[in-house]
Amino acid sequence: xxxxxxxxxxxxxxxxxxxxxxxxxxxxxxxxxxxxxxxxxxxxxxxxxxxxxxxxxxxxxxxxxxxxxxxxxxxxxxxxxxxxxxxxxxxxxxxxxxxxxxxxxxxxxx
Amino acid sequence: xxxxxxxxxxxxxxxxxxxxxxxxxxxxxxxxxxxxxxxxxxxxxxxxxxxxxxxxxxxxxxxxxxxxxxxxxxxxxxxxxxxxxxxxxxxxxxxxxxxxxxxxxxxxxxxxxxxxxx
Numbered sequence: 001x002x003x004x005x006x007x008x009x010x011x012x013x014x015x016x017x018x019x020x021x022x023x024x025x026x027x028x029x030x031x032x033x034x035x036x037x038x039x040x041x042x043x044x045x046x047x048x049x050x051x052x053x054x055x056x057x058x059x060x061x062x063x064x065x066x067x068x069x070x071x072x073x074x075x076x077x078x079x080x081x082x083x084x085x086x087x088x089x090x091x092x093x094x095x096x097x098x099x100x101x102x103x104x105x106x107x108x109x110x
Numbered sequence: 111x112x113x114x115x116x117x118x119x120x121x122x123x124x125x126x127x128x129x130x131x132x133x134x135x136x137x138x139x140x141x142x143x144x145x146x147x148x149x150x151x152x153x154x155x156x157x158x159x160x161x162x163x164x165x166x167x168x169x170x171x172x173x174x175x176x177x178x179x180x181x182x183x184x185x186x187x188x189x190x191x192x193x194x195x196x197x198x199x200x201x202x203x204x205x206x207x208x209x210x211x212x213x214x215x216x217x218x219x220x221x222x223x224x225x226x227x228x
Contacts, residue, residue: 045219047216052211089155089156091156091158093213097212099171101148104155
C-alpha cells in the first residue's frame with residue numbers, strides 16, 4: 001500500500017511561518033486526492049483545519065492555509081502562535097473508498 | 111451533532127473487540143454522509159478503519175478488511191464496530207466520526223481506549 005509521508009517534526013518561532021507537507025511514497029499528490037488536514041492536541045480528538053486541498057473548516061483562523069506545492073499537499077501556518085503547538089495529520093483519498101493518513105508532524109513553537 | 115463511542119475497554123488476545131458510537135443531534139439516516147471508525151495506538155498516528163452508510167453499505171481499510179465488521183442501528187441512532195482476532199497491536203484509542211467526504215471526518219467523538227491484554 002502507498003505510504004503517505006509527513007515530516008516527523010518541525011519547529012517554528014512565534015510569529016513565524018511554517019509549511020508542513022504531505023507526500024506519497026510513490027507518485028505526486030494532486031487535488032484529486034482531496035488532501036485534508038487535522039490538528040490534534042494531547043488528549044483531544046483531531047479537529048479539521050483544511051479539507052478538499054484548500055478549504056478552511058468553519059472557525060479555523062485564516063493563518064492556516066492549504067495548497068499543493070510541487071508534488072505534495074501543504075499546510076502553511078502564517079504568524080504561528082503558541083497554541084499552534086500540536087500534531088498535524090494529513091489524510092488522502094486514494095480512490096476506491098480507501099483513505100490513508102500520514103504519520104503526522106509534531107510542531108513545536110519556540 | 112455529537113458522537114460518543116463506548117464499549118469493551120479490555121479485550122483478551124484472539125477475542126473480538128466491540129464498540130458502539132451513539133449519534134445525537136441529527137439522524138444517522140440524514141444526508142449522504144457515512145459514519146467512520148478511526149484508531150490511534152498510544153503515542154502513534156491515526157489509522158482509518160472504515161465507514162458505513164445508513165443503507166448498510168460498507169468500506170474498509172484493506173489492511174483490516176478481513177477482521178472488521180460495521181453495522182448501523184437506525185432505531186437507536188448508532189453504529190457499531192467489531193474487530194475479530196485482536197492482538198496487542200490493536201490496542202488504541204478508537205474514534206468514531208461522521209464522514210462528510212471519504213476523507214473529511216467531522217465531528218469526531220471523544221474516543222475510547224481499548225487495551226488488548228490477557
